[in-house]
Amino acid sequence: MRILNICAYTWEIGGPARIIYDHTTEVLKQGHQVDILSPMTPGDEMYPAPEGARLFPVARTTPVSNYYREFSIEMYRFLRHHIHEYDVIHMHGIWHFGSLVPFLIPNNAVKVITIHGLLDKWAVAHHKWKKDIVTLLYQKKILGKADLIQINNTDEEADVIRYLGYRPKNMVIVPNGMKLSEYSNLPAKGSFRAKHQVAEDEQVVLFMARLNIKKGLDLLLPAFKQVEKQLPKATLFLAGGDDGYQQETEDFIRKNNLQNRIKLVGLLTDSAKKEALADADVFVLPSYSEGFSIAVLEAMTSKVPAIVSDRVGFGDYIKRYDAAFLTPLTSDGVAGGLLKILQDKAYAQDLANRAYKMVTENFDIRNVANQLLEEYKKVRKN
Structure with a gap:
């Protein structure tokens, strides 16, 4: 099959780029062709493409793209000339131009x-007025026209049914996966601590996500303030690029004199990310909304005990395996989870072991990639 993924394929976008990378790596092994079409703006750092895949970056068209996500005349032109070359057009996400334009150009692709x-x-x-406009214009229509809607879990199934008012027959649950081997041998402990002058007897709390309100930073920051009073040797590292909440974060740190206990270290990639995971005592993501958090899977595959909300995209699995401290979406709840894990080493180790078992039994990318390929084949038109 000839497959085209459409996604903002950048380090900043996080999980979806990683998902495409891992899935593509497996699909290429089976002899399929995979291309990636990515809108971008100057300064974006493109995620690497797997060897054998082609990456086509196209410029976003401003100022329209500032209001209508990913709008790109170049994307339209690319698809107008090349869409007939593909058997499958896989659009990642909704509400943006990339999920609309394949329906505007006549083609036979799935x-x-x-x-x-x-x-x-x-x-x-979030930005409801924009989404109301997009819904009115086309969003429900194209979901109805799609040959396949991939969702990751039963929560997402309920979301789609609520939005459309019915269960589309073309919807399937296929979870995202992880290339587990990449996290089987982490760097030696101590590198991250040495870079950031953290002593061995200090505790590292790791948040690894975009600095966006939806990631629960408004809960985590006051929660850590509570924790720091009881555990003055704990340090919170916020590893992610600014996505609208960095100024509020910096203001909180300054007003509460936490400059020595909360560190913004920016987006961590490749070896730097693995060094942070190797040295972390706990991973935390009290998110209000996630499709399927690859960052949480990375932490769990690295055997780091995690505190997460049940909105990270696989809360049902976490509950079944008791694989993380599931926090209520309150600062007190997050603080309670941090204190429990940081003060009870046996509990933390048990959590980490159960989480690793959950990941290896359910989210190996080799199995997940085959599931999605089979779904492609079921709806293929020729």
Whole structure:
């Protein structure tokens, strides 16, 4: 098959780029062709393409793209000239131009949409007026026209049904996966601590996500303030690029004199990310809304005990395996989870072991990639 993924394929976008990378790596091994079409703006750092895949970056068209996500005349031109070359067009996410344009150009390709959690109640309420306009103009229509809608879990199934008012027959649950081997041998402990002058007897709390309100930073920051009073040797590292909440974060740190206990270290990639995971005592993501958090899977595969909300995209699995401290979406809840894990080493180790078991039994990318390929084949038109 000839497959085209459409996604903002950058380090900043996080999980979806990683998902495409891992899935593509497996699909290429089976002899399929995979291309990636990515809108971008100057300064974006493109995620690497797997060897054998082609990456086509196209410029976003400003100022329209500032209001209508990913709008790109170059993308339209690319698809107008090349869409007939593909058997499958896989669109990642909704509400943006990339999920619309394949329906505007006549073609026989199978059209697949992965929701990526964007119909969650919190996500829909964010910039609701824009989404109301997009819904009125086309969003429900194209979901109905898609040959396949990929969702990751039963929560997302309920979100789609609530949004459309019915269960589309073309919707399937296929979770995202992880290339587990990449996290089987982490760097030696101590590198991250040495770079950031953290002593061995200090505790590292790791948040690894974009600095966006939806990631629960408004809960984590006051929660850590509580924790720091009881555990003055704990340090919170915020590893992610600014996505609208960095100024509020810096203001909180300054007002509460936490400059020595909360560190912004920016986006961590490749070896730097693995060094942070190797040295972390706990990973925390009290998110309001996630499609399927690859960052949480990376932490769990690295055997780091985690504190997460049940909105990270696989809360049902976490509950079944008791694989993380599931925090309520309150500062007190997050603080309680941090204190429990940091003060009870046996509990933390048990959590980490159960989480690793959950990941290896359910989210190996080799199995997940084959599931999605089979779904492509079922709806293929020729």
